[in-house]
Amino acid sequence: MNKFNFINTRTSIGFLLFLCLVFTFSPIVSAATDTSTVSDVFQVNDMIQYTKPCVNNGTWCSGAAACTYTFYNRDNTITFNNVAATNVGSGSASLWQYNLTHTSTGLYKVDMACTDGSSYGYETLYYEVTGTGDANNLGFFITILLISFGVVILGLSLSDPTLTIFGSFGLYFVSIYTLMNGIGGVKDATTTWAIGLILLGIAMYISIRSAYELIVD
Numbered sequence: 001m002n003k004f005n006f007i008n009t010r011t012s013i014g015f016l017l018f019l020c021l022v023f024t025f026s027p028i029v030s031a032a033t034d035t036s037t038v039s040d041v042f043q044v045n046d047m048i049q050y051t052k053p054c055v056n057n058g059t060w061c062s063g064a065a066a067c068t069y070t071f072y073n074r075d076n077t078i079t080f081n082n083v084a085a086t087n088v089g090s091g092s093a094s095l096w097q098y099n100l101t102h103t104s105t106g107l108y109k110v111d112m113a114c115t116d117g118s119s120y121g122y123e124t125l126y127y128e129v130t131g132t133g134d135a136n137n138l139g140f141f142i143t144i145l146l147i148s149f150g151v152v153i154l155g156l157s158l159s160d161p162t163l164t165i166f167g168s169f170g171l172y173f174v175s176i177y178t179l180m181n182g183i184g185g186v187k188d189a190t191t192t193w194a195i196g197l198i199l200l201g202i203a204m205y206i207s208i209r210s211a212y213e214l215i216v217d
Helices: 009-033 138-157 161-181 191-216
Strands: 038-043 047-053 066-072 078-084 095-101 106-116 119-130
Touching: 047 119, 066 095, 078 095, 138 161, 161 191
Parallel strands: 038 119
Antiparallel strands: 047 095, 066 078, 066 106, 106 119
16 A cells, blocks of 8 residues: 555645745735734623723823713724713823723724813724734734644655644644634634634544554555
């Protein structure tokens, strides 16, 4: 029986093309995510105590100040329009808070408007909601994915099914991580869930078929 023959040269080329696509499109995805300055990262489904300072001419706003927030969905529709914030600052600090919850991950925009006597200030801010509450995980995702596919391709080139199985373990990790936390701060029931299932299927196929070749040989 031919040794380790379940993946032919064309399949290996397909893996290489996949890696090329990852290298090509990952900077584009990162650039799209980083077009706005993200000031905070929150966890999905958690109560968010959104708090920002009111500053007038380099100092805290006075006790007569009042601030409002306008929160937007990811499609730029308004979720909360011009809602009054609560001053939670102690002493002379002017910190304005509004509580809300997000059930979907992604990048969100909020407008903050403050009046302090005759002065008026307006600012547009951005925050991110992720599955874990940590900052964008796209770089981590791409790194692990590339390492995993790299080990798989190395195993194929050396006709070493054991090494290929080790590479598939990384794909298992990436697929489970995607199903649980999403990709790049985005987690939904269609896109990231489908990607996670596809990666899981690839990992199962590679590991099971490699183990079969290892046993029969």
